[in-house]
Each structure stands twice: as C-alpha cells, then as structure tokens.
Amino acid sequence: MKSKFEDMPLDNVYSSLNSSKDGITENEATKRISLYGYNEVSEKKESNIIKFLKKFWNPVAWMLEITVVITFILKKYDDMYIILFLLIFNSIVGYTQESRANNALELLKKKLSVKAVVLRDRSWKVINSSLLVPGDVVHIKLGDVVPADAKIINGNVEVDQSALTGESLAVERKSPDLIYSSSIVRRGECDAIIVATGENTFFGKTAQLVRTAKAASHMENLIMRIVRYLIIVDVSLVIILAAYSILINISLSDVLPFILVILIASVPVALPATFTIAMAIGALEASETGALVTRLNAIEDAASMTTLYMDKTGTITKNILSVAEVIPVNDDENSILYYAAMASEESSDDPIDSAVLKYANDKNIKVDFSLRDGFTPFDPSTKMTSGHLTNGINVAKGAPQEICKLAGVDYSTIEEKVDKEAERGFRMLGVASGTSGKYRLSGLLAIYDAPREDSKQLISELYSMGITPRMVTGDNGPIAVEIAKEVGIKGDLCKNSTIKSENDILKCGIVAEVFPEDKYNIVKLTQKAGEITGMTGDGVNDAPALKQADVGIAVSTATDVAKASASIVLTHEGIEDIVKSVKIGRKIYQRMLTYTLNKIIKTMQVVIFLTLSFFVIKYFVTTPFDVILLLFANDFVTMSLATDNVRYSMHPEKWNVKSLVYSSISLAFAVILEGFIALYIGTYFHLTHSEMHTFIFDMLVFSGQFTVFAIRERKRFWNSMPSKYLLTASIADFLFISLISYYGILVTAIPAVFIVYDIILGFAFLFIMDTVKNMVFRRFGL
Numbered sequence: 001m002k003s004k005f006e007d008m009p010l011d012n013v014y015s016s017l018n019s020s021k022d023g024i025t026e027n028e029a030t031k032r033i034s035l036y037g038y039n040e041v042s043e044k045k046e047s048n049i050i051k052f053l054k055k056f057w058n059p060v061a062w063m064l065e066i067t068v069v070i071t072f073i074l075k076k077y078d079d080m081y082i083i084l085f086l087l088i089f090n091s092i093v094g095y096t097q098e099s100r101a102n103n104a105l106e107l108l109k110k111k112l113s114v115k116a117v118v119l120r121d122r123s124w125k126v127i128n129s130s131l132l133v134p135g136d137v138v139h140i141k142l143g144d145v146v147p148a149d150a151k152i153i154n155g156n157v158e159v160d161q162s163a164l165t166g167e168s169l170a171v172e173r174k175s176p177d178l179i180y181s182s183s184i185v186r187r188g189e190c191d192a193i194i195v196a197t198g199e200n201t202f203f204g205k206t207a208q209l210v211r212t213a214k215a216a217s218h219m220e221n222l223i224m225r226i227v228r229y230l231i232i233v234d235v236s237l238v239i240i241l242a243a244y245s246i247l248i249n250i251s252l253s254d255v256l257p258f259i260l261v262i263l264i265a266s267v268p269v270a271l272p273a274t275f276t277i278a279m280a281i282g283a284l285e286a287s288e289t290g291a292l293v294t295r296l297n298a299i300e301d302a303a304s305m306t307t308l309y310m311d312k313t314g315t316i317t318k319n320i321l322s323v324a325e326v327i328p329v330n331d332d333e334n335s336i337l338y339y340a341a342m343a344s345e346e347s348s349d350d351p352i353d354s355a356v357l358k359y360a361n362d363k364n365i366k367v368d369f370s371l372r373d374g375f376t377p378f379d380p381s382t383k384m385t386s387g388h389l390t391n392g393i394n395v396a397k398g399a400p401q402e403i404c405k406l407a408g409v410d411y412s413t414i415e416e417k418v419d420k421e422a423e424r425g426f427r428m429l430g431v432a433s434g435t436s437g438k439y440r441l442s443g444l445l446a447i448y449d450a451p452r453e454d455s456k457q458l459i460s461e462l463y464s465m466g467i468t469p470r471m472v473t474g475d476n477g478p479i480a481v482e483i484a485k486e487v488g489i490k491g492d493l494c495k496n497s498t499i500k501s502e503n504d505i506l507k508c509g510i511v512a513e514v515f516p517e518d519k520y521n522i523v524k525l526t527q528k529a530g531e532i533t534g535m536t537g538d539g540v541n542d543a544p545a546l547k548q549a550d551v552g553i554a555v556s557t558a559t560d561v562a563k564a565s566a567s568i569v570l571t572h573e574g575i576e577d578i579v580k581s582v583k584i585g586r587k588i589y590q591r592m593l594t595y596t597l598n599k600i601i602k603t604m605q606v607v608i609f610l611t612l613s614f615f616v617i618k619y620f621v622t623t624p625f626d627v628i629l630l631l632f633a634n635d636f637v638t639m640s641l642a643t644d645n646v647r648y649s650m651h652p653e654k655w656n657v658k659s660l661v662y663s664s665i666s667l668a669f670a671v672i673l674e675g676f677i678a679l680y681i682g683t684y685f686h687l688t689h690s691e692m693h694t695f696i697f698d699m700l701v702f703s704g705q706f707t708v709f710a711i712r713e714r715k716r717f718w719n720s721m722p723s724k725y726l727l728t729a730s731i732a733d734f735l736f737i738s739l740i741s742y743y744g745i746l747v748t749a750i751p752a753v754f755i756v757y758d759i760i761l762g763f764a765f766l767f768i769m770d771t772v773k774n775m776v777f778r779r780f781g782l
Helices: 010-017 026-036 048-056 059-073 077-098 104-112 202-212 218-247 252-266 271-289 298-304 312-316 333-342 351-362 400-407 412-423 455-464 477-487 502-507 516-528 540-548 560-565 577-617 624-635 638-643 657-684 689-711 724-743 752-780
Strands: 115-120 123-128 137-140 149-160 171-174 184-196 291-293 307-311 317-328 372-379 384-389 393-398 427-435 438-451 468-472 492-495 508-512 533-537 551-554 568-570
Touching: 010 149, 010 184, 048 059, 048 077, 059 077, 077 624, 137 149, 184 372, 218 252, 218 577, 218 657, 252 577, 271 291, 271 298, 271 577, 271 638, 291 577, 298 551, 298 577, 307 312, 307 516, 312 317, 312 438, 312 468, 312 477, 312 533, 317 333, 317 351, 317 412, 333 351, 333 393, 333 427, 333 438, 351 438, 384 400, 393 400, 393 438, 400 412, 400 427, 400 438, 412 427, 412 438, 412 477, 438 477, 455 468, 455 477, 455 577, 468 477, 477 492, 477 508, 492 502, 502 508, 502 516, 516 533, 516 540, 533 540, 540 551, 540 560, 551 560, 568 577, 577 624, 577 638, 577 657, 577 689, 624 638, 624 689, 624 724, 638 689, 638 724, 657 689, 657 752, 689 724, 689 752, 724 752
Parallel strands: 307 468, 307 533, 468 508, 492 508, 533 551, 551 568
Antiparallel strands: 115 123, 115 137, 137 184, 149 171, 149 184, 291 568, 317 438, 372 384, 384 393, 393 427, 427 438
C-alpha cells in the first residue's frame, strides 16, 4: 500500500491539505473533524440477543422447527414440548460454547488513543490523538507512538515499525519521508504534518481488513451437507410411503404420524451440540499445552490444515538482534568486539547495542564502562555511536559507509563484502578505533535476527504431518531466503507482484516484501486454491490475515490486536505448541467422525427399517414418542464420544460427506437386518402392538450403543478401550432402558427375557458390524 503523499514534495503537501509548517487553527481543526472524522477506528457490534437468535437459523434448527409445526398441527403437544426443549437446548449450548469477545477493533481503537503534541494557532499544545486532523503539525520524539500517518518536515528519526510492516530492524526517516501511525520512535525527534487519520491511515486500513476478514465456518457447511443427504432420504421415503398408502387405501391421518416419526428420527438433533462440546474439550486440552483457543471451530480447522503461513519476524525468528559474525580488517576479533561494546550503551534499549554487548559477554570479553569517560549516543545524522576511553582510545561503531569516512578509508574496498553479507540476510556495522582524533577501520560486525531454536524442528514436524509451512515477511528476499535455508522451508521465493493466480501461490515457499493487505490477500488466494490455511504472526500487520485464516495463530509475543484477531493464541515462547494443537485437533476430528458416522447409520437404520417394516406388517412398529425418547437414549448419551480415547492421524483430515453417507448406508444395512430379526422374534412370540413398540425401541437403543463401540475404533473394536465417560454413559443407558422397559415407565412393559434377547442380538451384531466396518472403511478411506 502506497500513499499518494509518499513522493509528494512538502510544498505540494501543504497546498493539498491547505496547511503550512505552522499548522492550522483550532477553528479549522474543528471543521476538519466533521469532514475527516476522529482519528480512531470505528466498529460495529452485534447484540448478544441477535447472536443468540442466530442459533435458531441453521439447518438442524430448521428441521426441528418444521417438526414443531407438524406436531402442533397433529395436536401432539407432548412431542412438541420435547422437540422445543431440544431446539432451545441446542441453541443455548451453541451460544455459550461459541461465544467469543471479538475485541480486535476495540484494541485498535485504544492503540490510537495516545497523546500528541500539536501546533495549533502557532502554539504547541498536548491533545488526545483522536482529535488530530490532516494538516495538523505535530512534534514527535524518542519513545513516542506515531499518532497518525505523517510526513516529516524537519528532523531525523529511527522508527520501529515491525508491528506494522514486519521489518525486523528500525528504519531511518527524515524530511520528507512518511512515517506511519503506531510506529514507535527509537531515536531522534522531528516535526511532521499529518496526512491521514483514522481508517485512512496505513494502520487504519489494516483495521478495516480485520473487520472484513472472516474465515468460513467449515462445521456449518459440514452439518448442512449432512442434513441435505438426510432430507433426500426423508423425502424419498415419504413419497414411497404416501404412494403405498394410497395403493392399499390407508387414510392420510394414519400416515401423518408415521411421517412425523421419520422426520424426527432423521433430525441430527445433537450433532451441533456434540461438535461444540468436542471442540470445547479440545480447546481445554490445547490450553493445557499452552495454546488458548478463542474460536472453537479452529480446533477442527487445525485438524484439516494443509498450509501454514508463518511470519518471519517474531515467529520463525526471535525478533531479537544478535551478532552473527565478526569480520576482522585491521584488528583481531576480540579487539573489534571490545571496541564495539565500549561504543555501546548498557542502559539503552537499543537492539543493536544489546546484541553487541550480549555477544561480547558470550565471548568472555570483559567490558568495564568505568574505563570510559565519554559517550555519544546514536545520532541519525552521523549514523554512529562513539566513546572515549580513559586510556586515550576513541571507539566508534555505525553504518559502514560512515565508519569508513571516519577512518579515511575508501568504502569501495569493503563494499563487496558488505553486499555479500547483506545477501545472506545480515546487516553490517563498521567498528573503528584510534587516538588523537585519528581512526582506523578495525573490522565489521554482521547483525541479524536469528531463528528460534525450535523453528527447524517444528517445520520438519509440520512437513511430516502433511502440512506445508510457508514464510511470509516484510523483509527483503535475500534475508528471507537465508532464514528459510536455516529452518528448512522449501519452495520458491516469491514477491507479491509475481503472484497472479492460485497456482502461483502454491509454488511459493517464501513470500517476501509484502504489506498487510498482501498477507490478507495471500491467505484468501490460498483458501481459494482449496487449502485449509493457517497463519502465525505477532504484529498489527498480521491481524487481518490472522482473522481471515482458517487457523490464525498469534505467538506469545504478539500485540494485543494480533491476539484478538487470532483463533489460537500461544502462551509459551516459540511455536512448538502449534504441532500439539494440530495433534489435538486431529483427535477431535476422529471423535466427531465417529459421532457423525454413528448418527447417519442410526438415522438410516431407523427411517429405512421403520418404512420397510410398515410395508411388511402393515402397522407402525414404534411411536413418535418412542423416537423422541430414542434421541435422548442414544444421541445425548453418545455425546460422551467427545471425550473418547482416539489416535491422531499423520495427514490432514478432511470431511468427505459423500464417503461418510455411502459408508454409513453400507453399514446401516447390517443393523437393518438386525431390526428384521428382532421383528421376526417379536412376531414369532405374538407380542401385542404396544409390546412390539417397546421391543423394537429397546433393539434400536441397544443396537445404537453397540454400533458406537464398533465404529469408534478404526481397527477391531477390542484394539482400544473407550473413555471412562463413554463406557459409564453407555452402561447407564443399558440399565436405564432395561428398567423402564421392564417396569413400564414411559413405555409398555415387556418381560425381561425380551430385553435380554435384544441385548444378545445387539452383541452378536457387534461382531458382524465390526467385520463389515473394516471392509467399508478401507473402501471409503475412513
């Protein structure tokens, strides 16, 4: 992003803004507030009531709402109340578990709420930065946060804009350069004219991207696709049933209750709640490893992630400068380090001084500042620091060109070496020493932002898990390439101008020299290419891309804005917890897959078996109330699958609804056969219609529980133990259903022997289902 004021001469800036180096008046500033607005980022908040009401607007809610209307028309009020309870229960669970304080814009707004020294009516005064307008002249000094985009009138400064542009080193700015809002002044001071405020600033445009960025909800899409298949099955069976009823002269009033049974049975009522609880449990597990999940479905997305963009500065690297190499010219390495250290300031927060002093300490160079009786801090005009030692030696360090001038050395003699090191990603410092005002070039120091110790191992693990890591940075290409080599990132070096399509972006291992909107667009382009995209970052510049990404990961040192925009926030230094989060996500996927398979199998079993059985014996083998009770007995018990013991896979997980449905139909035929065997037993022993209702109801419940144990393990069902919660819930379900069936609570009582028949039948089909499952899973790649 380039401002129109970037290359504009100061006189033209004054003319364009109807201002001057003396600023504007208070009256004019008041007028401009109404024209440009306040120097802040606006936001749009959604009420909690609207958020809650939206939970009633989704595919599962629609099916339940339609069912409520049908039960009301049929005057089955008890059924209606239970379904209403299910509808409200789902909405409350979804709202409470998914509720997230999306405070990124508020943090951006607070970031701009700093004080500014402004020239109004030809006098300097301190005002809130939100009152600044284009045309104001401000004074900015060491330690200040730049309050708005401004063009320097006079003075020299070094500004740290790493949180905005991704550049790891402070950059020098002088008249007539632009400086951007939210940058921090590290050295010097200047007067500058404000050229853009609020959302029109570089910072504000980033805020707008944060506001518009939104990752698609894969969970909602998944549920919608599953419901679509179930609706197709429902409609098909209802049409067949209606045609058959007309054929055998059964009245519509007799058929409608059965249609209601099919509709109730096919509603995946607990599916959203189970997914939400599973992801909430995953979020809790992730928090114990050091990753705070702020958007629940990021857990599922982490399991599916195929590409991870990592910001170089502060993510792959430490965002701490260090000395990489000492290059002697006229002195040895120890002497060069000593002179550079004595030309540094221990109490300064200057990153270069800190890097030099730390390296000297690591090399056991004794630095005693009591032996220094004079020190000149960095001056942007001289681009160096210098010191005078008590033994008469003068020392200096700074830009190689300036140190060469100081030492009377032709810069061309070292220029090739400096350029070669720069290509490796190093920033070069010259070091000089001398007496009586005469200096000589002692040597050079190579400074760089080193990778984190765990970056290489992490990147290797990501590759092994089927995730392609890519670097995105505001730094130049050579620096990015050097870091990529060190940490093992593969792929081409790209610049934003070379990326024209989705195919182009997938070839890139490194994307360098990018601006905030480039990162945001890169993530969107990658998503368009079909990749489930993650991004790590730490700065304001990363916020839009973090929010747009399917998995936005803010590292521990991230700004508040980045953390608020991300879906996962790391609390430990480094990024090793990303791998742990992916593993947890893949475990959660396995749990949700088991529940989904179970639900589709159960739905197919119930609706197809009940329909076919009606054709065979000419009456309904269960009641609408029994089916609702079945939802509680099976669906809500199997929600404990959210805690089950599972293994994670070594490849990204991806929902394939077609494979899920086809495999579920294949497995459903086994339990449909079980149903007809139960129907034969009930008919053979001449059970009454009411007793048959209970007998078939028990069979459906027990069959559902045994099906869970068959499909929860991708190998043979005895290869792993279920979680204690799942086992306890299942045993409790068996006991509860057996007791109410024997004593006739809510259902018609049946002899205990028929309950035992159902349990034995279900246990026998557990082995049949387990064998069929292995063949089906291999066929559909589950």
